[in-house]
Amino acid sequence: MLPAPIAMHIPDGFLSVPISIILWIVIIIMIGYALKRVGADIGERQVPLMGVLAAAIFAGQMLNFAVAGGTSGHLMGSAIATILLGPWAAMLVITCVVSIQALIFQDGGLLVLGANIFNMAIIGVAVAYMVYRTVQLITAGKSWGIFLGGFMAAWLSIEAAALATALELSLSGTSPANIAIAAMGGIHALIGIGEGLITLGALAFIYASRRDLLQSGEGAPINSKLVWVIGLALALLLAVASPLASSHPDGLEWVAEQKGFLNLAKSPSYEIIPDYLFPGVSNTTLATIMAGAIGVLIVFGVALAVAMMRHRKTTSK
Amino acid sequence: MHIHFLDPYRPHDSLIHQLDPRIKLVLALAFILTNTLVPNGAWPVYVLLFTLILSVEILSEVGVSYVLKRSALAFPFVLAALPLVLTIPGEVIFSLPVRPWTISMTYPGLVRFISIAIKSWISVQAAIVLAASTPFPDLLVAMRAIGVPRLLVSIFGLMWRYLFVLVDEANRLMRARAARSGYSGRTRGKSGGSLAWRARVTGGMAGNLFLRAIERSERIYMAMLSRGYDGEARSLPLARIRTAHWVTLFLSVTLLVILLSFAYLFWG
DSSP: OOOOOOTTOOOTTSSOHHHHHHHHHHHHHHHHHHHHHHHHHTGGGHHHHHHHHHHHHHHHTTOOEEOSTTOEEOOOOHHHHHHHHOHHHHHHHHHHHHHHHHHHHOSSOSTTHHHHHIIIIIIHHHHHHHHHHHHHHHHTTOHHHHHHHHHHHHHHHHHHHHHHHHHHHHHTTSSOHHHHHHHHHHHHHHHHHHHHHHHHHHHHHHHHHOGGGTSSSTTOOOOOHHHHHHHHHHHHHHHHHHHHHHHOHHHHHHHHHHTTOTTTTSSGGGTTSOGGGSOHHHHHHHHHHHHHHHHHHHHHHHHHHHHHHHHHHHHHO | OOOGGGOOOOOOOOHHHHSOHHHHHHHHHHHHHHHHHSOTTOHHHHHHHHHHHHHHHHHHTSOHHHHHHHHGGGGGGGGGGTTHHHHSOSOEEEEEEETTEEEEEEHHHHHHHHHHHHHHHHHHHHHHHHHHHSOHHHHHHHHHHTTOOHHHHHHHHHHHHHHHHHHHHHHHHHHHHHHTTSSOSSSSSOOSSOHHHHHHHHHHHHHHHHHHHHHHHHHHHHHHHHTTOOSOOOOOOOOOOOHHHHHHHHHHHHHHHHHHHHHHHHHO
């Protein structure tokens, strides 16, 4: 029922707090700038368009087609949004889609929302834009350039977002780098083909019926060299970091530990409080019993409070 | 068939529903933050956090079974953390020789894996209660209050308003395709046409959906203009947060800080 096609929405608890916060800061800066650009370039007219298109992308993620053995291809939508709206507006639209998925449908966590927005709305859009724009420039406005560029942009946006997800998970120490990167990268290389094919079909349909939306002219999506550069930088970074990290997972763990990413609280106080002062087993047992008792008391208290409140409500009526 | 069952809001008149949406949003975020910060393997603290969220669920009257059922949504992602059991070095509990390697499960790996699974499970419950007890327009107000930019909030608002319309539209497209047997509902067995053809049909549907959305947005914009829209979405000024709600915020945050320091003291 719910559109939850892509294993890319990280739930809460999977990313360490420093990584979550760093990515929040990055996206706040990026989205803030995107808001300024969109506000300056198009303004009010764009608001209904972005809102409704965000809803359409959310709904479009429900469209699927059978691939093989019970699996199916779906849409993430970063590439098609970029092609239709231009990079800045697409970032806002995908941000809204990802946020609503997290806030309302719990598809992806709230604290890690910054990371999910970064993967899908920033990386997905910037990389898609870089690829599509480059292909457009090379093919000089020929129609097949739109289709080739659309397919490549869709595939690469999925792959880049998946690699970024895997890297973030490994940096947080929640998934070993060599396995996470290979698995995410491999699966999404296939999922990306599905995304590419749907994007291609959508572009063909739009090209046939509303060519003006795809070709430059009045109302064409605004272009941005900055996003092109960011997209290229992100793509290169992921292309270098992923194989490096997966062949030297210890290196990544080392970085993570050096930066204090990995398990912030793993064992800082072991040196200060010697082990035998808090003998593991007996302490844990005691603490568990204590916790259980406190927990029962809290629930009991709450239940009592609710009962009293109901009682008062019914008597006052 | 309409799709408003998508909306997770469950109207009731509980204490949690009455709590100011701004406070509720901040508290949900604070709870998830605490949850994420608790060290791995601090089981009693997990029990306490679970007790806390469980009591909130009971108080909110949205139905504990509803929340628990929905919280299963987060489970598939746990697979991503599963390899930890095998890769983190430490005391081996169990090993299985698969020539030429030996697969061994380690104690620290298991602890970290289970901790991650529990934390994400508890966190998702907080998000579910938030969504189930707060109507979306109130969440928009809360977002605005914690500093989400105005333009973004108005896009959120419009997206939410037309979400159901467009999901209905997507459902109609899929029903039309099924009626023309372009897609077999069975998971196994043959679907119509070749893979590339099926992908193209789906792509056409997506393109169709986007075009309809773009054209609808043009009509909406005209309708908004004719009603005096000038680029600014105006809303009534926010009601002041009642003292009782400030107290709730203060007490809850204190409780979370105490829990967190407890966790660091014993398991840090």
